[in-house]
Every structure is written in structure tokens, then in C-alpha cells.
Amino acid sequence: xxxxxxxxxxxxxxxxxxxxxxxxxxxxxxxxxxxxxxxxxxxxxxxxxxxxxxxxxxxxxxxxxxxxxxxxxxxxxxxxxxxxxxxxxxxxxxxxxxxxxxxxxxxxxxxxx
Numbered sequence: 001x002x003x004x005x006x007x008x009x010x011x012x013x014x015x016x017x018x019x020x021x022x023x024x025x026x027x028x029x030x031x032x033x034x035x036x037x038x039x040x041x042x043x044x045x046x047x048x049x050x051x052x053x054x055x056x057x058x059x060x061x062x063x064x065x066x067x068x069x070x071x072x073x074x075x076x077x078x079x080x081x082x083x084x085x086x087x088x089x090x091x092x093x094x095x096x097x098x099x100x101x102x103x104x105x106x107x108x109x110x111x112x113x
Contacts, residue, residue, distance in 0.1 A: 010102055029111035047107050056107040063102045
């Protein structure tokens with residue numbers, strides 16, 4: 001997989017995930033990636049709404065992405081979380097494996113309690 005394909009596919013998956021979370025939580029008082037927030041980075045990233053003083057929480061993601069191509073595998077991308085693997089897997093005598101890390105944060109405004 002070329003770098004531009006990897007970047008494009010990764011961004012699509014992140015945007016799709018954020019969009020799905022926004023739809024799921026829209027009726028629960030939770031906002032995923034809310035607009036209208038101010039942030040500062042002097043002592044870590046802090047985000048808040050200057051009108052309501054609500055503070056957004058940053059959810060940090062650090063994902064290892066493995067690509068594998070070999071003689072008996074179909075190739076593809078796998079995301080591994082703990083001991084669970086999703087994606088293309090198979091046996092191969094001659095294979096090329098590459099592991100990349102993707103780090104990103106998504107701000108959320110948790111429901112009031």
C-alpha cells in the first residue's frame with residue numbers, strides 16, 4: 001500500500017468513526033468533536049466553551065496498524081487491540097510486514113450529571 005493510500009484510508013476511518021459516534025450520542029447530551037470551543041496548550045491541551053464554561057475531554061488514541069503481504073495472504077490492513085486482531089491474516093512463507101502507529105485525539109463533551 002502506498003503512503004498516500006494509507007493516509008487517505010486512515011483519515012476516512014477516523015472521520016467515519018467520529019461521525020458514527022456523533023450520531024449515536026446526539027440524544028444523550030454528549031457532543032463528539034464539539035464546535036465553538038477555545039483551547040490553550042501552555043499546560044497541556046485544554047478545551048472549553050467560553051460562553052457556558054463547559055470543559056471538553058480529549059480522548060487520546062494510539063493505534064498500531066499492521067500491513068501484511070505474502071504468498072498465501074491476501075494482504076491488507078489489520079488493527080490490533082490487545083490480543084484481538086481485525087483484518088487480513090494468513091500463513092505465509094515469504095511475507096512483508098509493516099507496523100505503523102497512528103496517534104490522534106478526539107474532543108468530547110460528556111453528558112451533564
